[in-house]
Amino acid sequence: MARLMRGRQVGVIVVVPQSGIIVGTPGSPLVNGAVGGGIALPIKGLTAGYVMKEGQPLSIIHNSRRFLHWFAGDYTADGSGSGATNIYPPLRTALTNNDVIEIAKPYIEGSLSADSDRWSKQAAARNPISFTVTEDA
Numbered sequence: 001m002a003r004l005m006r007g008r009q010v011g012v013i014v015v016v017p018q019s020g021i022i023v024g025t026p027g028s029p030l031v032n033g034a035v036g037g038g039i040a041l042p043i044k045g046l047t048a049g050y051v052m053k054e055g056q057p058l059s060i061i062h063n064s065r066r067f068l069h070w071f072a073g074d075y076t077a078d079g080s081g082s083g084a085t086n087i088y089p090p091l092r093t094a095l096t097n098n099d100v101i102e103i104a105k106p107y108i109e110g111s112l113s114a115d116s117d118r119w120s121k122q123a124a125a126r127n128p129i130s131f132t133v134t135e136d137a
Contacts (some may be wrong), residue, residue, distance in 0.1 A: 001112070002027065004112070004114070004129065004131065005109075005123075006112070007112040008112050008113070008114070011110060011111055011112065011136070012109070012111075012112045012133055013054075013066065013107050013109045013110065014107060014108050014109075014133050015105060015106070015107055015109060016057045016059070016068060016106045016108055017091070018056065018057060018106075021048075021053055021055075021056050022054055022113055023056075023103070023104055024047075024050065024051075025047050025054070025104070025116060026046055026047060026050050026104050027045050027046045027047035027050060027077075027081055028045045028100045029043050029044070029045045029046050029100075029101040029102075029103055030043070030044055030045045030097075030099065030100060030101060031043065031044075031060065031095045031097060031098060031099040031101060032044035032045065032082060032097070033097050034094070034095065034096055035091065035094065035095040036094050036098055037090065037091045037094060037132075038090055038091060039072065039086045039087055039088060039090050039091070041060075041069075041084075041085045041086070041087045041091075041095075041101075041124045042082070042083075042084055042085075043077070043082065043084075043085060043088065043101060044080075044081060045081055046077035046081040047074060047077065047084065048077060048078070048079050048080060048081050048132055049077060049078065049079070050077040050081070050083075051074065051075070051076050051077075052071045052074065052075045052076075052077075052083070052085060052103070052127050053071060053100070054071055054072065054073045054074050055071065055076055056070065056071045056103070057070050057106040058070070058071065058087070058102060058103050058106050058123065059101070059102040059106040059107045059108070059109075060095060060099055060101050060103055061099060061100040061101075061113045062094075062095050062096065063093075063100045065093075065109060066102075066107050066108070066109040066130060067091070067092055067093060067109075067135070068106065068107070068108045068109075068135055069087040069088065069089065069091075070078050070087060070088055071085055071086070071087060072085070072086040072088045073085075073086060079082070086121040108133050108135055109135065109136070110133050110135040110136045111133070111136055112131055112132070112133055113132050113134065114129070114130060114131035114132065
């Protein structure tokens with residue numbers, strides 16, 4: 001309960017589930033060069049031949065802040081671990097070379113909203129607690 005209450009005031013970072021996706025071992029992916037915007041995302045540092053699946057989530061860390069996206073199609077890294085991909089939604093910030101890309105365990109970072117008047121240990125024991133994380137764009 002304390003974490004949820006704190007999250008309403010300072011924000012949260014939550015793992016994004018990858019239901020039905022076999023993530024495998026993507027390597028240590030990074031942004032390959034500067035990217036000003038749009039949907040194209042050049043990636044390096046992938047495991048050679050790694051397959052990124054359409055709808056698979058990824059988060060990109062730029063200036064210590066995470067941005068959540070999804071792959072817009074199926075893409076396979078080449079033999080050097082690089083790949084040209086498209087993502088959605090379009091980038092909401094410019095990226096720099098070597099920004100970290102989280103594929104194995106992507107996160108959403110943002111504001112927490114919920115009906116906190118109903119949050120208590122007693123209520124949680126009777127009913128699941130629900131909340132929404134909205135990315136601060």
